[in-house]
Amino acid sequence: MIIEERQSTHVYRQKRLFTKEELEARESLCVHEQPAYCNAACPLKLDTKALTAAIAAGDFNKALALYEKITPFPHILSAGCEAPCEGRCKLCSLGEGIAIRELEAAAVSYGESPRKRGLLRKKTKKAVIFGLDLFSLFLAGELAKKMYPVTVYCAESDQDSLIRAAVPNLPARVQETVAADLKKIDIQFEYSADPVASYTGAAKKYDLICASYEVAKALYPGLEIDEAVMVCREHNLITGKTEGVLGAAFGAKKAALSADRLAQKLDPSNTRGEEGSVETRLYTNLDGVEPSSRIPCDSRDNAIAEASRCIQCKCDECIKGCAYLQHYNKFPRILTREIYNNVSIIMGDHMMNKPINACSLCGQCSVLCPNGYDMAEICKLARENMVYTGKMSLAPHEFALMDMVFSNDEAFLCRPQPGFDNCKYVFFPGCQATAIAPATVRAAYLDLCSRLEGGVALMLGCCGAICDWAGRYEMYEDTVKFLDEKLESLGNPTVIAGCPTCKKQLSRHKTLGIWEVLENIGLPEKAKRTDKPIAIHDACGARGDSATQDSIRRIAESLGCVVEDTPYSGDKSPCCGYGGLTQFTNREVAKKMTDKCLERSELPYLSYCMACRDRFAREGRESMHLLELVYGTSADHCPDISAKRYNRLGLKNELLEKVWNEEVNAVELGFTLEYTPEAELMMDDRMILKTDVIRVLQNLRQTGEAILDEETGLTVTRARLGNVTFWVKFTETETGYLVHRAYSHRMTIQPR
Amino acid sequence: MATEKNYYTIDPEGKLTCMKCRVKLVKGKAKFMYLDNGFPVELPVCPKCGFVYVPEELALGKVLSVEKALEDK
Incomplete structure (x- = not known):
């Protein structure tokens, strides 16, 4: 199957992402730019935060310059101002607020005005x-x-x-x-x-x-x-x-x-803007802020010390927890506006495509934000919009989408438990579990079959999350239809999901997590007990699902794990970098996401999503999936992209043979294929599958088309597979080929 | 006659041989196409069967950067 690439860069189709009102309503949820409490209370609009920051840095000249902006008589104001700002200082709720008026007086005392004044011309009106x-x-x-x-x-x-x-x-x-x-x-x-x-x-x-x-x-x-x-x-x-x-x-x-x-001969009420003190909607988290007392600003140093108590009130709750927002260094309001503008571009460069595709769609921001700002929803809507208008290139998502097609086609399996026509349950382990830990999936399925009554069917495939994340809504609708038909053919059993994202995606059916089933029927005898201290990483698929989060902890503790509580756990958990297809669209951001997860604890990580387990292991952290402990089986160690496919196909074939007694005919290539270690690493990095290489060499055997490079002694051949041309450099062996290098491009090339 | 524009030129200098036709590749006219945009180039081409060779450095360098630029159009 080929997924169709967008037609042309010259198709100018447009669909608004939001109405103006909806855009403004979304933007207004972000309070990052709201004035600080002290600033809001000042009718003269003194930038109090900047003033205290300047004094804390010892820059009294800058502090005075800020103060002189609001008044021509800084001495009078700093001596007599009633300072409504001081009562609004956030620190008042803990201890004593900042002595703002005293700091203003300190700026006036210790700061110097610049000698040069601007050369403004006198006005003619007197x-x-x-x-x-x-x-x-x-x-x-x-x-x-x-x-x-x-x-x-x-x-x-x-x-x-x-x-x-x-x-x-x-x-x-x-x-x-x-x-x-x-x-x-x-x-x-x-x-x-x-x-x-x-x-x-x-x-x-x-x-x-x-x-x-x-x-x-x-x-x-x-x-x-x-x-x-x-x-x-x-x-x-x-x-x-x-x-x-x-x-x-x-x-x-x-x-x-x-x-x-x-x-100007205008009415004095004309276009005056906002005057006086205002109400602010700012949110400031005081976690970790200790109460403190005022320091009299009777010397330069004491003024600096007092100003240093200022916590520079701001709301960056979402940014603190999210590697994606940190990477782009933009708070949600501005990011939303730029994404909105990007989607509206008819001709020209879409500079925000990368940020739109780099969000993991994990929804952490919506939990961290005091107003529930949801960047995930905005990024996903933008992807769907650009797919609709034909402006979203297939390139960033194609590998993941083709992987999904593989899961639901070649590697797909749907069978009732032998001896049952209709089953009470169907085990749906998810595409990542089968790709990374086939032995664990096999053990889990056999265990469920042996201990649950009413029959347990098996469905190996993808829940549709991949195309949903990519914004390919038509493909998603097809996938939903496909899975629903398959589930219906099994008699609409209760789905036992092995992955929290699958559980969420399949929630239109009666769905349980395997962890809930295991709690109900008890853990298998061979469960691997441990007394290790571990940190639990909550999967983003389980955000808002406290039943799952609690269940995982209970199982881990019953296995002897000493669970360490980490910051940003539960609903606040960050994404490992796989969600939203970030791993495919932006490796740099995905790595930062993984690092963000791992910085919370030095302990081994226990997760209940196989993608998280795999990404942590790749960063060198001891990492395990809950089911590995439960079934005493180990996942593969960092399988490459080809191994992940072989694992899925291998598991399907093995189960077909052993559980359903179906004969699986192995495909004979007719030649042997070896890879240099360099080629294997290169192919994993360049997202080239071994099956791609096989198809290129099969094409060579049919057409004989190849080039010999006399300088390197390597022969090179190519084939167009779908939207990509793959090139393979090889030498011939007695029985086949030794692959030295492989590369690809999406452009087509033809003689003219 | 005005010189035809070429975005990229590689001369095989007799170091590449078409295995199918058993002839040396020559510098020949070819065209990259992507998302309805065309780029005329001169690349090693088999004078007999027309096989166009895209070297690795070109595919991962210039071609990739142009692809990425067009993908954001």
Whole structure:
């Protein structure tokens, strides 16, 4: 059977992955970009996390630069801010929260502003402020920062009295430092002026008219102020009543934005964006965070120590547990958007194909995420979408799909137990168990036959997970139909699955895990007892199936295993790298997934999915499948891709002969075939099967087409098998061939 | 006449022999095709039977990289 490759790169078919609303709903589940609690509480939107991080790193200049972004008067604000952020600090729930205001004051004390200022041009619209209070002083600073020429008419006679009047409640030393702030800001003061009296004559010389609240009240008794924008619309006057230092600073910020709008002859409410403090949906995991107390920021070092207590609140629960997300270093919201865009591309490169195909579809993210973000579903939908639109190449998945075809064709077996027409049960061990541990499967089947009543049929094949993972929905529908018909022919028995993924895939039928059956009927006598400490790796196929997870632990413990609890076990378990076909599409990510599984414990791993067992063993870890212990049999040690096929076919033939007394005719090749060790390794690495080599050499014997390379002395021949051309380099032996090298390509080649 | 574009050229330099026709391979015109895209090349070709030889280095190098690029189109 050949699986059809996509037709052309020039077919421009498109199907939207999600509606705009669905995309936004999915994206909004990811809170990675939500502001930290302290940041959200600050109406001035100080990047508090960055400020504490800068101080913790000893970079007070950077901390000051961040602080100066939100206020023209850092001394006043850091001395008098009411700091609503501090009460929102996540550490408050454990011990004492970060002394954020003190850290701000430390940034102001120990940081230095850059000498050079940007060369911004002064704006042509001129602003005037009548009367001085803290609000109007902040407003003067904000307007000056926005490069409006600002003039302030105030009753005070000089700068010192002005500062004392503006910030009467702040300590004298802070008042002194305000003078330093004022020096940096270009504000024109008209001292000893009567602000109310000056208004009538002076106001018309300016474009933007502002006033302190007291002056505004004196000018227009009973005036109505829109506090949201700090404007008296009736008189086009920018003013407002504020309370406290933070209130004045925030009021001035809002007023300065209104000034911008009025300067553009726009309504002050126009396009203002989000102002003030906000509610955040951030989630921060405090596991492993110890309670701690505040350190007074009375020195540089103490400020650094206090800032170092900050845990830099963020949500990366999914990334912490997932090698795939770590590899691409993208959090789910951004990954989803990029995948959505990738699917929407009509012409051009689909840069996200690799990430779409590299996800193991294990669903760990949906468990780790506080909002259940499910990247697996998104990646699988994207695969199906691209298969539908003809944009998904067959290349990354073809080997696995052909392996599935082999399992459900040449290596497929479906037989009732001898002596039964209809069976009560059917054992479905799964394609990986038969490929990796045929002796264990045989022992399990014979055991079930001998101890269960009502007959146990056997079905060797693939549950359909492979094509489901590949997004080949039509192939999956065919597989479901095929398996259902076979199960019906057995009288719809209860499926005893040997693999948690098969159990899940076949859950449309009555399905049990073999572990549940074994718990029920008891373990066989020859079960291999051990007193080894082991770590259990939960299969991703058993995510959400606590009955299976618990059953495995009980069986392991009854066999004497000392089970060590590991982080990320149970529903949080990561994938071994086989799931979602990652092993085939992206070996680098698959290896990182395996490493991620193994970093949780130094102990031997006990798993209940044969793919996990095999991948761990390949990384050199002592690894066993539960059924190996139960039946005292060993799986093959890291069988290569050809051995995995021979194992499946061999098991089928052996059982046909021994259990069903059917004669199996061995296929005679008519020639012998040997491989150099280098060729065997090369073929496993290049995904070339020994059966592929046989077919190429059979083609040679029919056509005689081959080339002799005089330089190497090797003969080379080729054959097109399905979508791939395979080349084999060999020397002839007395009875056949010795294969030295093999390679392949998907392009076709022809003379022109 | 304008020179015809070739993406890749390999001259067998008389080191390759077609076992079927018992003649030396020569530099000949051939064409790679993949997903409806064609790439004219010059490769060792049997002048008699037209067998085109794709060397291992070419298959695992240039050919593979072009395949991967086209697969993402």
